[in-house]
Amino acid sequence: xxxLSELTTKGKEAKQAGRKLATVSTAIKNQALVSMADALEQxxxxxxxxxxxxxxxxxxxxxxxxxxxxxxxxxxxxxxxxVGLRQVAELPDPIGEVMSSVRRPNGxxxxxxxxxxxxxxxxxxxxxxxxxxxTGLCLKAGNAVxxxxxxxxxxxxxxIIKVIARAAYKAGIPVxxxxxxxxxxxxxxxxxxxxxQYLDVIIPRGGxxxxxxxxxxxxxxxxxxxxxxCHTYVDECADMAMAQAIxxxxxxxxxxxxxxxETLLVHQGVADQFLPAMLTKYHEAGxxxxxxxxxxxxxEAVTLATNDDWATEYSDFILSIKVVANLDEALEHIHQxxxxxxxxxxxxxxNHVARFQQEVDAAAVYVNASTRFTDGFEFGFGAEIGxxxxxLHARGPMGLVELTSIKYLIAGNGQIRT
Amino acid sequence: xxxLSELTTKGKEAKQAGRKLATVSTAIKNQALVSMADALEQxxxxxxxxxxxxxxxxxxxxxxxxxxxxxxxxxxxxxxxxVGLRQVAELPDPIGEVMSSVRRPNGxxxxxxxxxxxxxxxxxxxxxxxxxxxTGLCLKAGNAVxxxxxxxxxxxxxxIIKVIARAAYKAGIPVxxxxxxxxxxxxxxxxxxxxxQYLDVIIPRGGxxxxxxxxxxxxxxxxxxxxxxCHTYVDECADMAMAQAIxxxxxxxxxxxxxxxETLLVHQGVADQFLPAMLTKYHEAGxxxxxxxxxxxxxEAVTLATNDDWATEYSDFILSIKVVANLDEALEHIHQxxxxxxxxxxxxxxNHVARFQQEVDAAAVYVNASTRFTDGFEFGFGAEIGxxxxxLHARGPMGLVELTSIKYLIAGNGQIRT
Numbered sequence: 110x111x112x113l114s115e116l117t118t119k120g121k122e123a124k125q126a127g128r129k130l131a132t133v134s135t136a137i138k139n140q141a142l143v144s145m146a147d148a149l150e151q152x153x154x155x156x157x158x159x160x161x162x163x164x165x166x167x168x169x170x171x172x173x174x175x176x177x178x179x180x181x182x183x184x185x186x187x188x189x190x191x192v193g194l195r196q197v198a199e200l201p202d203p204i205g206e207v208m209s210s211v212r213r214p215n216g217x218x219x220x221x222x223x224x225x226x227x228x229x230x231x232x233x234x235x236x237x238x239x240x241x242x243x244t245g246l247c248l249k250a251g252n253a254v255x256x257x258x259x260x261x262x263x264x265x266x267x268x269i270i271k272v273i274a275r276a277a278y279k280a281g282i283p284v285x286x287x288x289x290x291x292x293x294x295x296x297x298x299x300x301x302x303x304x305x306q307y308l309d310v311i312i313p314r315g316g317x318x319x320x321x322x323x324x325x326x327x328x329x330x331x332x333x334x335x336x337x338x339c340h341t342y343v344d345e346c347a348d349m350a351m352a353q354a355i356x357x358x359x360x361x362x363x364x365x366x367x368x369x370x371e372t373l374l375v376h377q378g379v380a381d382q383f384l385p386a387m388l389t390k391y392h393e394a395g396x397x398x399x400x401x402x403x404x405x406x407x408x409e410a411v412t413l414a415t416n417d418d419w420a421t422e423y424s425d426f427i428l429s430i431k432v433v434a435n436l437d438e439a440l441e442h443i444h445q446x447x448x449x450x451x452x453x454x455x456x457x458x459x460n461h462v463a464r465f466q467q468e469v470d471a472a473a474v475y476v477n478a479s480t481r482f483t484d485g486f487e488f489g490f491g492a493e494i495g496x497x498x499x500x501l502h503a504r505g506p507m508g509l510v511e512l513t514s515i516k517y518l519i520a521g522n523g524q525i526r527t
Numbered sequence: 528x529x530x531l532s533e534l535t536t537k538g539k540e541a542k543q544a545g546r547k548l549a550t551v552s553t554a555i556k557n558q559a560l561v562s563m564a565d566a567l568e569q570x571x572x573x574x575x576x577x578x579x580x581x582x583x584x585x586x587x588x589x590x591x592x593x594x595x596x597x598x599x600x601x602x603x604x605x606x607x608x609x610v611g612l613r614q615v616a617e618l619p620d621p622i623g624e625v626m627s628s629v630r631r632p633n634g635x636x637x638x639x640x641x642x643x644x645x646x647x648x649x650x651x652x653x654x655x656x657x658x659x660x661x662t663g664l665c666l667k668a669g670n671a672v673x674x675x676x677x678x679x680x681x682x683x684x685x686x687i688i689k690v691i692a693r694a695a696y697k698a699g700i701p702v703x704x705x706x707x708x709x710x711x712x713x714x715x716x717x718x719x720x721x722x723x724q725y726l727d728v729i730i731p732r733g734g735x736x737x738x739x740x741x742x743x744x745x746x747x748x749x750x751x752x753x754x755x756x757c758h759t760y761v762d763e764c765a766d767m768a769m770a771q772a773i774x775x776x777x778x779x780x781x782x783x784x785x786x787x788x789e790t791l792l793v794h795q796g797v798a799d800q801f802l803p804a805m806l807t808k809y810h811e812a813g814x815x816x817x818x819x820x821x822x823x824x825x826x827e828a829v830t831l832a833t834n835d836d837w838a839t840e841y842s843d844f845i846l847s848i849k850v851v852a853n854l855d856e857a858l859e860h861i862h863q864x865x866x867x868x869x870x871x872x873x874x875x876x877x878n879h880v881a882r883f884q885q886e887v888d889a890a891a892v893y894v895n896a897s898t899r900f901t902d903g904f905e906f907g908f909g910a911e912i913g914x915x916x917x918x919l920h921a922r923g924p925m926g927l928v929e930l931t932s933i934k935y936l937i938a939g940n941g942q943i944r945t
Contacts, residue, residue: 132885211907217896219906226918309918328743330919351941358943466936467550470645478635478939488637489629500644500727500932501748502920514918518884521896523769525776
C-alpha cells in the first residue's frame with residue numbers, strides 16, 4: 110500500500126473508531142489500558158526481537174550511541190511502559206465532566222461538557238516508548254490515535270502496536286482506534302499534516318527540526334511541544350548557596366531533557382562571589398562552558414559564547430553563561446532567546462520576584478527552584494504527553510485534560526430567538 | 528512603506544506594547560474602553576466622511592447591495608460600536624485570575640494564572656465595526672492587536688483606528704497596542720500569516736474562503752471561526768407545532784448569520800404531517816427550497832437538491848431539506864456535512880435526545896430550541912469575538928476568557944530535582 114492510501118485508510122478508520130470511542134465507558138477504557146499493560150509484559154519477546162532489527166539497522170547506518178540508546182528496548186524498558194499504562198488507568202477520566210451549567214432567563218439550560226478531540230495525530234522520533242505512552246493517554250481521554258514514529262524504530266513500533274491494539278480491541282475499544290503508519294516514506298509526514306478531514310489535532314514530539322516542520326506545514330491544528338531554551342537568573346539578592354545548588358541541578362541532573370537550563374545569567378554585583386566556585390563545579394562535572402567575555406576571566410575553561418549559543422538548546426553537558434548589569438538586562442535577554450518553556454530567578458528580593466513572575470512570558474516561571482520540575486508528575490498531573498510551549502489550548506505539562514475539547518449542550522422547550 | 532516593512536514594523540510595535548499591556552490595571556483598561564467609546568461618538572463625522580469614500584468606491588466597482596450594506600456606516604452604527612465598547616468595559620477582567628494553586632509535597636507552590644496571549648492578529652472582511660469590536664475585546668483581555676481588514680473598508684478602518692487608538696493611548700494603553708495594516712496589497716495577508724515572531728494567535732473573521740486561506744497558510748496558531756452549516760432534525764417524536772416554530776425561526780429570523788439553519792432533516796414518519804404546512808410557510812416567507820425527491824412531492828416550489836447543496840452555507844433565504852429514514856440517517860448526514868457549529872434535534876424521546884447529544888460532534892448541540900442562540904450574549908458571556916468551530920483552545924462563542932492563555936508560577940525555597 111502506498112503511503113497516501115495507507116494514511117487515508119487508517120485516518121478514516123481512526124475517525125470512525127474515534128466517534129465510537131467518545132461514548133465508551135471509563136471502565137472499559139481502564140480495562141483496556143490494563144490489558145495493554147499485561148500484553149506488553151506477556152509478549153515482550155516479540156517486541157525485543159523486532160527491536161533488535163532496528164538496533165542492528167541503526168548500527169549499520171552508523172547512528173550515534175545516544176541515538177541507539179534512545180532506540181534500544183530491554184525487558185525493563187518494556188516493563189516501564191506497562192507500569193505507565195497502569196498509572197494512566199488509575200487517573201480520573203476527564204470525559205463527561207460538566208464544567209459549567211446555567212439556566213438562562215429564557216429557560217434554556219446550557220451545559221459545558223468535556224469531550225474527546227476525536228483523533229489525535231502523534232508524530233515522533235526514535236523512542237519506541239512514545240508508541241505506548243502517547244496511545245495510553247490519548248485513549249484514556251477518549252481519543253483515537255494515528256501514530257507516525259521515526260523510520261529507525263519502525264520494526265519496534267509495528268511490534269508494539271500489534272500487541273497493544275489487539276489487547277485494547279479485545280477489551281472493547283473500537284477497532285481502528287489505534288493506528289500506526291507503517292510506511293517509512295518521508296513524504297508521509299507532510300501528507301499527514303494535511304489530513305484535516307480525519308485528524309483533529311497533531312502533537313509533534315521530538316527535536317526542534319521536527320517541531321518546525323510540523324508547525325510550518327500543518328493545516329491540522331498543532332500543539333507545539335518541547336523545545337526548551339531555559340534560563341536561570343542569579344540575582345544580586347540571591348542566596349549564594351541556594352543559587353549554586355539550583356544552578357548545578359538545573360544543568361547537570363539530566364541535560365537531555367527540555368526542562369534543563371541552557372543559559373545561566375548572573376548579576377554583575379555577585380559575579381565575583383558566585384562564578385568562580387560555580388564554574389569549577391561545572392567544569393569538574395564535565396560541563397563545557399561558553400561565556401561572555403566577563404565570564405571568561407573567572408575560569409580558564411570558558412570559551413567565548415557566540416550569538417548562536419544564546420539561541421541553542423544544547424540538550425547536553427554544555428552551558429552558556431552571561432553576566433548582566435541588572436534584572437532589566439536579564440529580562441530582555443530572556444525575552445529575546447527564551448522558547449517560553451521554563452525560566453527561573455534566584456533572589457530574596459520580593460520586588461524582583463514580582464517583576465520576574467509578571468514580565469517573563471513562559472509556561473513555567475520559577476522562583477528559587479530548579480527548572481527541572483516542569484513535568485507532569487512533578488506538577489501533580491500524572492503522566493503527560495509533552496510540555497506545550499505555545500499559548501493556544503495548553504501551556505506547560507499536558508495531562509489528560511489537555512487532550513480534550515468541550516461542547517455545549519443546550520436543552521430547551523421550544524425557545525426561538527426574537 | 529511596502530507591506531512587508533509595515534507588517535514588520537507594526538508587528539514589532541504591537542509585540543512590545545503587548546508586553547507592557549499585560550501588566551496594565553483593569554481600571555486603566557476600562558477607562559480606555561470608555562474613552563474610545565466617547566471618542567467614537569464625538570468624532571463620528573470623520574469616520575462617516577472616510578466611509579463615504581469606501582462606499583463610493585464600492586459602487587464604482589459594482590459591489591452588490593448586500594456588500595455595500597455591510598460596509599456602510601451611519602451615526603447609529605457608530606453609536607452601536609460605542610455601546611459595545613462600554614459593555615466590554617463592564618465585563619469582569621479575566622487577567623490575573625488564579626485558576627488553581629497547589630502545594631506539592633516538596634514544598635513547591637504551583638499556581639496557574641490567567642495571562643494575555645500577547646498579540647492577536649485579526650483578519651477580517653468588509654464590516655468596519657469589527658475594527659472596534661475585536662479591538663475592544665482583545666484590549667480588555669490584555670492583548671495588543673494587529674488588524675487587517677478588507678481593502679474595500681480601508682478608509683473607514685484607518686479613520687476608526689485613528690480615533691480609538693488616540694483615545695486608548697491617552698487613557699494609558701501602551702502606544703503600539705492598536706495597530707492596523709494600511710496596505711491593501713493582497714500579499715499582506717499571506718505575509719501576516721507567517722509573522723510568528725510577533726503574533727501569538729490569528730483569528731480570521733469572514734467567509735469560508737478567508738478561513739480556508741488562513742488555516743492552510745498560517746504558521747501562527749489559528750482559531751477558526753464562523754462557518755456554519757447547521758442542521759435541524761425533526762424527529763418522529765417531535766411536537767409538530769414546536770418543530771414548526773423552531774424550524775421557521777432557525778432559517779428565517781436572520782439567515783445571514785452563521786448560526787442559522789441551512790439544512791432541515793425530517794423523519795419519514797412525520798414528513799406527511801410536518802412538511803406541507805412547513806414548506807408553504809417557508810415559501811410564503813420567500814425562502815428558496817431545495818429538497819430530496821421525497822420532499823419535492825410536498826410542494827411545487829421545491830427544486831431538486833444536489834450534493835453541493837448539503838455542503839453549502841447559503842447565509843441566505845435558501846434551505847435544503849431531506850427526508851431521512853431514522854435518527855441514524857440524520858446523525859450520519861450531520862456527521863458528513865456539519866461544520867461542527869450548531870445542530871438541533873426536535874423530539875420528545877429521551878433516548879433520541881441522549882444519542883443526539885452524545886453522538887453529534889459540534890460546538891453547540893440543541894434539543895428543542897433554535898440554533899440561532901449560539902451567540903455570546905445569548906450564552907451569557909457578553910460580547911464575543913466569533914464562534915469557534917475548531918476543537919483546540921476554544922469552541923463555540925468566544926468571549927474574553929477565550930482570548931487568554933495561562934502560565935504556571937512556581938515558588939520554592941531552594942528545591943532541586945533528584
